[in-house]
Every structure is written in structure tokens, then in C-alpha cells.
Amino acid sequence: MKKSDELKKIIDELKDKADKLQQAEQYDDAVKVADELKDAVRDYKVAKAMEEAEATDFIATATPANAKSMISDAVMRNRVFNKLVFGRQLNEEEKAFLNNAGTPGQVEATPAKGGYLVPEEQISQLLELRRAYTQLKGYTNVQIALSNAGKQPTVGAETGTLTAFDELNEIHQGDIDFSQLSYEIADYGDIIPVSNTLLQDTDLNLMGIIGQRFARKAVNTENAQILAKLAAITDSPTAISTYKGITKALNVTLDPAFYANAKIFTNQDGFEWMSELEDAQNRPLLVPDVAAPDTYRFRGKEVVVISNSILETSETGTGTVTRKAPMYIGSMSDFLAFFERKGVEVAVSGEAGFTKNATLIRAIERFDTVVADSAAMKSYQVTL
Incomplete structure (x- = not known):
């Protein structure tokens, strides 16, 4: 052997x-x-x-x-990946490239689903595309799931103190409260039709074609799941009418343990409201981050802006409509655990697109979102 x-x-x-x-x-x-x-x-x-x-x-x-051979690594990488996805035979040069250190290397096929896991080097193209959009996932506590379902042990809140004791006396034995985060991975995917004429070129950047459509939908799906957990914090968000309401949320309402990592999450309408806030000297309270000009801060805390189309402003009343923008303040990394099965799976089918001379490419990612500490985030509403 x-x-x-x-x-x-x-x-x-x-x-x-x-x-x-x-x-x-x-x-x-x-x-x-x-x-x-x-x-x-x-x-x-x-x-x-x-x-x-x-x-x-x-x-x-x-x-x-x-x-x-004058074939560049980038072209060879595309060629090998495309052939493996479509089940085509590799020649000796392509096999050697596949097994070389620093190239796509060995990846696991998933026969049960007829798919192929995207190699690390090529998935970076997808990650680059994702960075163009607001990713709430990056603010959560991302965990790699080793199975489709499982539990992660956590330690509960501790408010007790140490016990004073004299020499030769026994130290008091206290209880430790343990809890568990249970996760169950779900599949989220997209079907991308690609012309068969185009696919005849095995050197094309297939991940680029997939990424343009898949990346944004993936971010939107992740954001929607995360926002659903935020919306469930309370049925009655606390009203904020001035900048002092945000200050109180950070300094008083939020536990000091979460203050260091606290951020402000709101939509475009809430961001516009914050941009008009001024102090007693008429100076804006929302200021750009010196190190990252595209990022804004309120009293040193980052403000994360989410599209109105995803995080909607509510409207109530008839005639005179009252509009309220949602706002969440706290530490997202302490609030939410994001369990993901690493990698994106790609599978193909030529039968479904037969009448259009197209091949359907299915891209799937797997994850679950679990609330770890509900006290780490607080829900508010701003009347516009």
C-alpha cells in the first residue's frame, strides 16, 4: 500500500x-x-x-x-478548480499543480450533495467581494462548527465574592453556574445560471462569476438572521429623543462589562438623525474616525450603519405619520455567537438549464446564529 x-x-x-x-x-x-x-x-x-x-x-x-509552461498560477488555479467542479479529468500538469504546496491543495468533495468545497485560496476572492457590504457577522463572536449540530459550554454570570477566612478554617465552597449554547447549522444557497458557451473556456474565473451574485446575497442573509435576533430583545424599545439618551444607554443602562466593546447599530435614517446632533457649542457629536475616515464615532463608540431596506424605519399613525428609526447599543460580540461550517460548497447541474443552453451553479454556505448574552445589547427607537 x-x-x-x-x-x-x-x-x-x-x-x-x-x-x-x-x-x-x-x-x-x-x-x-x-x-x-x-x-x-x-x-x-x-x-x-x-x-x-x-x-x-x-x-x-x-x-x-x-x-x-507559460501558464500563470492564476490561470492554472482557475483551470483546476473548474475541471474539478465539473467533474472533468485533470492532466498530469494540472494534477501536479493541485498537489503542490501553496496551491489549492486537497479539498473534500461532498458526494451526498454532489458538491465541491471551494479551496482557501479561491474563497478569498469571495471574501474580498463581501467586504464591499456592511457585514454584521464581523461584529459577532464567530465560531467554527465541527458538526451540523452541537453545544458549546459557557459560564453564567457571577456576582458572588470571595469569603474571608481565618487560618485553619475551611474555605467556603460556592457553586458555579454553567450553561450551554446549542446550535443547529442551516443551509443557505443560491442558484446561478451560466451560459454553456462561456463555460467551454475552462480558464475563466468561475469564482468571480459566482462571487458577484453570491457574496451580496450571503451578506444580506447573514444580516437578516442577526437582525432577527436583535429585534427579539424586547417588544418595547426604549425611546431616545436627544443625544443624552445615547449617553445614558452607554454609561448607565449597559453593564460596564460591555462598555469597552460597545457599538451603536442603526439604519440610514438613524444615522442622519445622529449626524445632526450638536453639543452646546454647536459642534457635531458624530465625528469621523481619524484612522478610518469612512467610519463615524459618537463619544468614541463606532456607529455601524445598516441599509434602510434591511433595517426598516417604522411608521405609525394616520394623517400625521410618526417615523421611528431603530437603534441597538451594546457589545455584539458578547450578545451573539455565529456558528459556521467553514467553506462554500459549489455544485453544478446541466439538466435544469437545458432549454436555455445554460448550466446552473449552486453555491451554499452553512451557519447558525445563537444569542449568548441577551444583556449585552439594548434596543432603542429614535423619533425622527
Whole structure:
């Protein structure tokens, strides 16, 4: 048996062991197995590269230096990725590129769903596109989920104190309250039709085509799930009419433990209202961040602006309509845990788009949002 085959068997065993430990909530042991898995994957890649080298007849296939392939890494990366997605055979040069260190490397196919996980190098293109939009996910506590469902232990609030004791007296034994965050990963996806004529070019940047449409929808979906958790904080948001209401929210209403990471989340209407706030000397209270001019701060706290189309301003009354903009103040990273199954899966189908001479590309990401500490965020409304 080849060394790479032995290592592949070890990798499969370690994956199975890690999944079982995760399901049994033995997290410390699961982490240790995960470290062993990383080492095994690394050894597997090295063994494959060595086997490829040994199988090559360098003397028989030697070519002059000027005959070296002129294909760039970027083009080759696209070619290899596209062929794997569409199930096409790789030639020897493409196989060598796939197994080289620093290139897409080995990724796991998911036969049950007919998909292919996007390699780390190419998923960076998708992440670059996502940065163009307001991502609330970046403000949460992002956790990598090792399975589709699980629990994460957390420590509850602690308000007790240490006990004074004299020498030879026993120290009082207090209770520790533990809780758990339960998550259940859901699939979110999009179907992107692509012309078959275009797909005949295996060197095209398929991730670029997918990313233009998928990235924004992915951000919108994540934001919607996060905003749904914020909306559930209370049925009656606290009213704010002046800048002093925001100051009180930060200094008094919010627990001091959350003050350092506190931010202000509002929509475009709320941001416009804040931009008109002035102090006694008629100086604006909303000021740009010196280090990041596109970011604004109120009393040193970042203001995150969300589109009105996603975080809507409410309207009540007939005749004279009262408009109220939502505002959330607190530490989002303490409030919400974002569990994600790492990676984006791509799958294709030529049958569904047969009448249009198109291939349908399905892109899927998996995540769940769980409230970790409801006291970390407070809900408000600003009358415009």
C-alpha cells in the first residue's frame, strides 16, 4: 500500500473520531484529535507530492529551460478548480499543480450533495467581494462548527465574592453556574445560471462569476438572521429623543462589562438623525474616525450603519405619520455567537438549464446564529 493511501485511511479514522467526540461533547479531546488531523493532512500532501515526483521520468521528459509552461498560477488555479467542479479529468500538469504546496491543495468533495468545497485560496476572492457590504457577522463572536449540530459550554454570570477566612478554617465552597449554547447549522444557497458557451473556456474565473451574485446575497442573509435576533430583545424599545439618551444607554443602562466593546447599530435614517446632533457649542457629536475616515464615532463608540431596506424605519399613525428609526447599543460580540461550517460548497447541474443552453451553479454556505448574552445589547427607537 502506498504511503499516501495509508495516511488517507488515518485521516478518515481521525475525522470519524473527532465527530464522535464532538457529539459526545468531549470538546478537549476533540481539539486534540483535530490537531492530529491537521498533521495527518499535511503528511498526506507531502506523501502525494513525493509519489508524483517518483513517478515522473525526468530524463525522458526533460525539456529545454525555455520550453517551460507559460501558464500563470492564476490561470492554472482557475483551470483546476473548474475541471474539478465539473467533474472533468485533470492532466498530469494540472494534477501536479493541485498537489503542490501553496496551491489549492486537497479539498473534500461532498458526494451526498454532489458538491465541491471551494479551496482557501479561491474563497478569498469571495471574501474580498463581501467586504464591499456592511457585514454584521464581523461584529459577532464567530465560531467554527465541527458538526451540523452541537453545544458549546459557557459560564453564567457571577456576582458572588470571595469569603474571608481565618487560618485553619475551611474555605467556603460556592457553586458555579454553567450553561450551554446549542446550535443547529442551516443551509443557505443560491442558484446561478451560466451560459454553456462561456463555460467551454475552462480558464475563466468561475469564482468571480459566482462571487458577484453570491457574496451580496450571503451578506444580506447573514444580516437578516442577526437582525432577527436583535429585534427579539424586547417588544418595547426604549425611546431616545436627544443625544443624552445615547449617553445614558452607554454609561448607565449597559453593564460596564460591555462598555469597552460597545457599538451603536442603526439604519440610514438613524444615522442622519445622529449626524445632526450638536453639543452646546454647536459642534457635531458624530465625528469621523481619524484612522478610518469612512467610519463615524459618537463619544468614541463606532456607529455601524445598516441599509434602510434591511433595517426598516417604522411608521405609525394616520394623517400625521410618526417615523421611528431603530437603534441597538451594546457589545455584539458578547450578545451573539455565529456558528459556521467553514467553506462554500459549489455544485453544478446541466439538466435544469437545458432549454436555455445554460448550466446552473449552486453555491451554499452553512451557519447558525445563537444569542449568548441577551444583556449585552439594548434596543432603542429614535423619533425622527
